Amino acid sequence: MANVNIVLVEPQIPQNTGNVARTCAATGSSLHLVRPMGFEVDDRKLKRAGLDYWHLLDITYYDGVDEFFGRTAGPYVFFTGYGGKLYTEQSYPPGVFLVFGREDAGVDWEHELLGRYPQLLARIPMIEEARCLNLSNAVAVAVYEALRCQSFTGLKK
Numbered sequence: 001m002a003n004v005n006i007v008l009v010e011p012q013i014p015q016n017t018g019n020v021a022r023t024c025a026a027t028g029s030s031l032h033l034v035r036p037m038g039f040e041v042d043d044r045k046l047k048r049a050g051l052d053y054w055h056l057l058d059i060t061y062y063d064g065v066d067e068f069f070g071r072t073a074g075p076y077v078f079f080t081g082y083g084g085k086l087y088t089e090q091s092y093p094p095g096v097f098l099v100f101g102r103e104d105a106g107v108d109w110e111h112e113l114l115g116r117y118p119q120l121l122a123r124i125p126m127i128e129e130a131r132c133l134n135l136s137n138a139v140a141v142a143v144y145e146a147l148r149c150q151s152f153t154g155l156k157k
Helices: 014-027 044-056 065-071 110-116 135-149
Strands: 004-009 030-034 058-062 076-079 096-100 121-123
Touching: 004 014, 004 065, 004 135, 014 030, 014 044, 014 058, 014 135, 030 065, 058 065, 076 135, 096 135
Parallel strands: 004 030, 004 096, 030 058, 076 096, 076 121
Antiparallel strands: none
């Protein structure tokens, strides 16, 4: 099992997913893609962004969030602009699932998460006028924080 699992819920932009795949491959993290997606997995833009790292990638697909939660047990950290904790204040045990929503809308069950799991919501600080970071940049920030908290276990230092 990977030390970090990256979950993209309904990703829409193939280049973002390709960049995230490359980050997963380079860090030994597993990638979990939750359908529906805004592109086909054979999209050349997706493959080009991931370059020659596809053979290093551990990837799992799910037909919706219900299947994802039915097949995984956590622990989870959900990234949202509504998170009460900074991403640096979260706990990232080995095997953690870092969950990210759609580029254009986040996750449609985000407000339900606010009430149910406030301690599992993380946010990345930015200026007030900025809505969000690019998805692949947010994933990179989060995965390296999780790996730092795990002493970069398994990575060349």
